[in-house]
Amino acid sequence: MPIIPPAPESILDCTLMIALQRKSSSGTGIYDKAANFIKTASPLVDLTIGGPFRNYTLHNRDHSKKLIHLAGCLLSPPIVESMSELDSLAFIYAAFIHDMGMSLTSIERDRIIESSAFDDEIQSWPALAEAYAGTLRRLADSQSDRDREVNASELYELQEGALASYLRPRHGTPERYRDLIARINAASDRQDLFSHRGVSFENLLIEICASHVQDAGILTETISAYADRFPRKEPVGGLYLNAQFCAALLRITDILDFDRERTPRILFESLGIAARSIPGAKVTLLEWQKHLSVHTIEMNGQEFVISAQVHHPVIERSIREFSAIIEREVRDTLAILRRNPAEITEAYLPDLPVTVRPHINSVGYVYRDMALSLNQPRILDLLMGERLYNHPAAALRELLQNSMDACSVRREREGDHYVPRIEVTDEVDANGKYWLIVRDNGTGMDEHILSEYFLTLGNSYYKSAEFKRQLPSYRPISRFGIGIAAVFVIADVLELRTKCVESPRGDTQGRCVRIEGILSLAFVTESQSITAGTEIRLMIKPEFARNQVLFANACLQYLRKSIIRPRVAVHTNLAGYEHPITGEAGIRPKPDASAALSEKELELVLIDIGRWSNRFQGAVGIFFHVLQDGRLSHLTNGEFVRTSRTFKAEDYLIGFPGNKLSVNGFTMSVKGLSKIFGRGRERLAVIYHLDLIGDEEIVFDISRQKVVGAGRLAVLNALEAAVYSGLEGLGILNRLEADTRRIFTAPTQDRHHPVGGDGFGLPFAGVDNESVLESVLALMPAGPWPIGLHKEIAKRLAISNGLASRAISTLIATGRLRKT
Numbered sequence: 001m002p003i004i005p006p007a008p009e010s011i012l013d014c015t016l017m018i019a020l021q022r023k024s025s026s027g028t029g030i031y032d033k034a035a036n037f038i039k040t041a042s043p044l045v046d047l048t049i050g051g052p053f054r055n056y057t058l059h060n061r062d063h064s065k066k067l068i069h070l071a072g073c074l075l076s077p078p079i080v081e082s083m084s085e086l087d088s089l090a091f092i093y094a095a096f097i098h099d100m101g102m103s104l105t106s107i108e109r110d111r112i113i114e115s116s117a118f119d120d121e122i123q124s125w126p127a128l129a130e131a132y133a134g135t136l137r138r139l140a141d142s143q144s145d146r147d148r149e150v151n152a153s154e155l156y157e158l159q160e161g162a163l164a165s166y167l168r169p170r171h172g173t174p175e176r177y178r179d180l181i182a183r184i185n186a187a188s189d190r191q192d193l194f195s196h197r198g199v200s201f202e203n204l205l206i207e208i209c210a211s212h213v214q215d216a217g218i219l220t221e222t223i224s225a226y227a228d229r230f231p232r233k234e235p236v237g238g239l240y241l242n243a244q245f246c247a248a249l250l251r252i253t254d255i256l257d258f259d260r261e262r263t264p265r266i267l268f269e270s271l272g273i274a275a276r277s278i279p280g281a282k283v284t285l286l287e288w289q290k291h292l293s294v295h296t297i298e299m300n301g302q303e304f305v306i307s308a309q310v311h312h313p314v315i316e317r318s319i320r321e322f323s324a325i326i327e328r329e330v331r332d333t334l335a336i337l338r339r340n341p342a343e344i345t346e347a348y349l350p351d352l353p354v355t356v357r358p359h360i361n362s363v364g365y366v367y368r369d370m371a372l373s374l375n376q377p378r379i380l381d382l383l384m385g386e387r388l389y390n391h392p393a394a395a396l397r398e399l400l401q402n403s404m405d406a407c408s409v410r411r412e413r414e415g416d417h418y419v420p421r422i423e424v425t426d427e428v429d430a431n432g433k434y435w436l437i438v439r440d441n442g443t444g445m446d447e448h449i450l451s452e453y454f455l456t457l458g459n460s461y462y463k464s465a466e467f468k469r470q471l472p473s474y475r476p477i478s479r480f481g482i483g484i485a486a487v488f489v490i491a492d493v494l495e496l497r498t499k500c501v502e503s504p505r506g507d508t509q510g511r512c513v514r515i516e517g518i519l520s521l522a523f524v525t526e527s528q529s530i531t532a533g534t535e536i537r538l539m540i541k542p543e544f545a546r547n548q549v550l551f552a553n554a555c556l557q558y559l560r561k562s563i564i565r566p567r568v569a570v571h572t573n574l575a576g577y578e579h580p581i582t583g584e585a586g587i588r589p590k591p592d593a594s595a596a597l598s599e600k601e602l603e604l605v606l607i608d609i610g611r612w613s614n615r616f617q618g619a620v621g622i623f624f625h626v627l628q629d630g631r632l633s634h635l636t637n638g639e640f641v642r643t644s645r646t647f648k649a650e651d652y653l654i655g656f657p658g659n660k661l662s663v664n665g666f667t668m669s670v671k672g673l674s675k676i677f678g679r680g681r682e683r684l685a686v687i688y689h690l691d692l693i694g695d696e697e698i699v700f701d702i703s704r705q706k707v708v709g710a711g712r713l714a715v716l717n718a719l720e721a722a723v724y725s726g727l728e729g730l731g732i733l734n735r736l737e738a739d740t741r742r743i744f745t746a747p748t749q750d751r752h753h754p755v756g757g758d759g760f761g762l763p764f765a766g767v768d769n770e771s772v773l774e775s776v777l778a779l780m781p782a783g784p785w786p787i788g789l790h791k792e793i794a795k796r797l798a799i800s801n802g803l804a805s806r807a808i809s810t811l812i813a814t815g816r817l818r819k820t
Helices: 015-026 030-045 061-074 077-082 085-097 106-113 116-123 126-140 145-167 174-187 202-213 216-220 243-256 265-271 281-293 313-338 342-348 376-384 394-414 447-454 465-470 483-489 548-562 593-599 709-729 738-745 770-779 789-797 801-813
Strands: 222-224 234-236 239-241 294-299 304-310 356-362 422-428 434-440 491-499 510-515 523-527 533-540 570-574 577-581 602-608 616-626 660-663 685-692
Touching (some): 015 030, 015 061, 030 085, 061 085, 085 239, 085 243, 116 145, 174 202, 202 243, 216 243, 243 313, 281 304, 281 313, 304 313, 394 422, 394 434, 394 483, 394 548, 434 548, 548 577, 602 709, 770 789
Parallel strands (some): 660 685
Antiparallel strands (some): 510 523, 570 577, 602 616, 616 685
16 A cells, blocks of 8 residues: 555545444444444534634544544554454544544633633743733723724634643643543443443543653553553453554554645635734644645555645745654654564554655755754853853852742741741762752742753743742742753752642652753652752862862852842851851941031931832932031032042941942842932932842843843832932932032933933933823822822822832923922
């Protein structure tokens, strides 16, 4: 049979069905059972055509018929005769049920769409989440029936795209198959479809169906010392069932259903897939066109030949790649069947080609297997090496940020009775290898978090829909999900021990993970002795470990410099030296500072910035020259007050570490921060020790060493507003002499403010959303503005505090509002 012929019009005319009818003449009733099942199951599997998979390869009754037809073509007549009636029945059932989980009733669809798991699916797909939220807003704001119809249709298409992604990993689960079998039983007029002579084979059928989405190796698994997961000779009511053979045949026929019969051109064109713009259209188009292009499949003694006519190199490449997948699947499955005893292989081993060759007619182009590619080790070196991090110990900072999040989240969940602890230690093992260890008693990780987030570069668990649903208000330190890769800047080997305190999946199993290099496979074992939390051990590279004391001291000094206001204290014991990092005290005046400054005609104004902003903690201090009438000026003897020349700030402060800004406790820079406090003759003598509470609006560079882009403008805007509010609230603005007050109130177009403003040197990010401006303007009081007005407005309008503050500044800058 060199060319596989088209399937017959009726499934009853397939070779396997004809053979089953002949064998059932003995009175077993199995053929009648199969016919009843096909009649009942066909409309259920056809639901796939109208569901979320209508834009992918077909999974309806035609696909089921094709599998049964292919089985008759691939198997020799002796094997068809060797198959028991129960073998044939189980395979026919599996041909229908294996993909039936992709179909949905309207009730099931509504239930899934309203579930939190479906919402998680949408949120995990950023492009879809954005489109989905926008369509929901437009639908709610629709003014006409036509608008409502258009937006409702778009929303439906987006839901279908998300449903396809949601159902793919779930359609082949045992739970899903049990539901489907129950539905088939309910729809049938007989109750013995899944049993023979009172003995059920339902569980084996479920295993057969579920195996098609697993690796081929599952066919060799055992469930006990005496039982195979897929028995070769299972007695069921007087007949034998070869479950392994049925599962193998399902795998081979399913993957070989690869021609244009599965994707009728009229359906492809009527759906207009090529013109679709919703997320997922690219995958849909590839799925359809790779099948649409295939016109013939040949089978001879040496190879399968897949012939196609293709008009685009992307489609050709997808066919070539899929042909390789088919070849691997056939080889692996046949290799498993060959391991059986002779009595099984003689009856059940098909003689199939193990080579799959694509034969493609390229129309209108010359195919060359060229594409944009990445040198993965080089890219990782660029991302993780010294070009990104200015110090090797930055890898420790990445791990400590993860530890602080883990401890902070556990404290949020368990309350004050939980005592967090983070440790950084070092040791030399019996082989003379030098290790750094970071240990915490935080939340720990289950297998899902380990695989999907910790070991997946770029995935941050704290940005996942699952975490946000649990603690929506928590602001994580970790953001980019690159900590695991960063450690290989200094380490050759990473070992991890972790146990989840509380897993939504009930997974509190302790696990050990060892990774020997950035591109290596993780070696995982399970352990009962691991306590809750996470321990990460790094075997330091020889170039760093040559002088262990020097390296340990460098790490300690880097951590002391980098960690300013830790949420959790870090206990270090490096090179035999213990040092807790609990954070710096910040700005504190000496007891006699006021009197000593007064003698120099100076006054220090300290602003507790947290009183005036929800973005910052810490303090800003401004030194003023005190005039004879008590007014304050930024000038003394015609020169601006300078902490480095006029006096030394540290002479009046306790343990002043210098001006510092941290984000979520870790040192970070913000370009232009000093300019917020004036320039030239309008420069202010300012000291500050601030911690920025970073949220999604605060954008970092990937190394988390500086705030960039719109995040930078948001920080500068917020700090300017907070300082102004603090000076106003403390009554200092009224004490400022005219030239000094002008620094805080003069228009600032010449200071890089796009629309002007009331600031004092800050690059101002105006608001151009007229709806927001009008809403804010309507809520502004006629009298004096209370402290924290922008927060109250933000709350009432359900917008961010930063947006409310910028809107107020924009209204003032454009003359639509006067500060009172």
